[in-house]
Structures are given as C-alpha cells and as structure tokens.
Amino acid sequence: MSDERSTGRGRGRDKGDKAKGERRSFSRRRRVCKFCAEKIDYINYKDVRQLASFIPERGKLQPRRISGACALHQRKVRTAIARARQLALLPYVTD
C-alpha cells in the first residue's frame, strides 16, 4: 500500500489517498477468532450457553463477518447449532 503511494502522484491525489488510508487503518482491527484465541477445540452441541452467543435474537446463524470466527471454527459452530436445533435446545426461528 505504502509503495503505491510513494510512486509519485499528484499532490491532491496523494493527500486524498493518505486520508483514505488512515481512515481505513483506523477501522481495521486485527481480528482473532474467538475459538482460536480461547483454545477451544471441541464445540459441543449440548453446550447451549456457548452456542447462544452465536445466535442473535432472530435465531439465525451469525455470519462470519460479524462473529469473527475462522472458517474451521465457524463450520464447527454451524454443525453444533444444527444438532442443537434438532434436539430443540435452540430454536430454528424466533419472532
């Protein structure tokens, strides 16, 4: 990113790019998957309390861009929730 900026551009453009870049770097945080950080290897379908944090009010699955989980763990969460739903531990829909 910084390379591109230094390869000589108009001043006005340069400024704009910088401002954009700064704003971006502000909003972008290093996201760590919750399960990786807490070293949870086995996501249990019987642990309703753990899974509930991945189900917002509506009862739908929380997407990865919001939950911040890595692909592996999101997949595990998904299967665990699917199983819990079958056992009526979690709702399919809530309104």
Added chain:
Amino acid sequence: MSQERQYELVYIAGPDSSEEQLADLHTQVEQIAARFNGRVEKTENWGKRKLAYEIGRHREGVYVLEHLYGTGEMTKELDRRLKVSDVVIRHLIVRVDEDLAVAERATTERKADQARRRVARGLPPEPDPSERRGDGDDSDGDSVMEDMR
C-alpha cells in the same frame, strides 16, 4: 467389517412419562446395544427441560444422554426403535470419536508448538503457574510478536 465406534445418543421423552417408562427405555437401549456387541458407557439424565419449539404439542421434554460404544448397525437399530417409540418424541445419534480425536490432536499440537516456541526463547517448555495470571495472554502475545517479525 463393522468397527466399534463411539456414539452419543440423546433422546427426549414426553414430559409426562413416568420413571418406569424412562427406566424401561434405558434397558431397551442397553439391550439393543448388547445385542450388537456394544455397550452403554454412561448415562446422563438432564431432567425436564423446556423445548425451544413445540414438538407435537409438547412444550417440555425429559432429556436423556447415553454414551455408547458399538457398530453402525447398532445405531441403525436404535434409530429404528426410537422412531417407533411413543414415549420418545425426538432423538439424535451422533458419532463423536472422530471429532474428539481431532480436538485432542489440535490440543496436543498446540501444546507441542508452545513448548517449542518457549524453548526457542530459552524458557522451560512448560509455563510456570507463577509466571502469568492467565495462560490465555501468553501464547497470544507470542503469536503477535512472531507475526510482526
């Protein structure tokens, strides 16, 4: 041909089923398991729980969890019998040995990795309890440092 595997069976009995019926169910499961050279390792009764949604007019159910060892044929038969049963309103059989093995492998791998990194930094492989308050912070800090390098 058929290998012994580890399963978890959860079934939900109707809320007004008696102790007798539950005991009966349990012995039935045990018998089926025994017939296929399997066994019931452990049984957990979660008691009466509210269902997240109605299942055939029921709002509550008695949850029972059985840890089983046996073959795929055993689960087939269990599945069939539980489907027919009037007492059981819902059941689920899950094979768990693979998932548990994967989880265990991940844990040991991480431990080994942590030990390797600690040795590389000239520390004893196992973190001392007195070293830090939470062990969650430790490896996190490590990985961030490694990323930056």
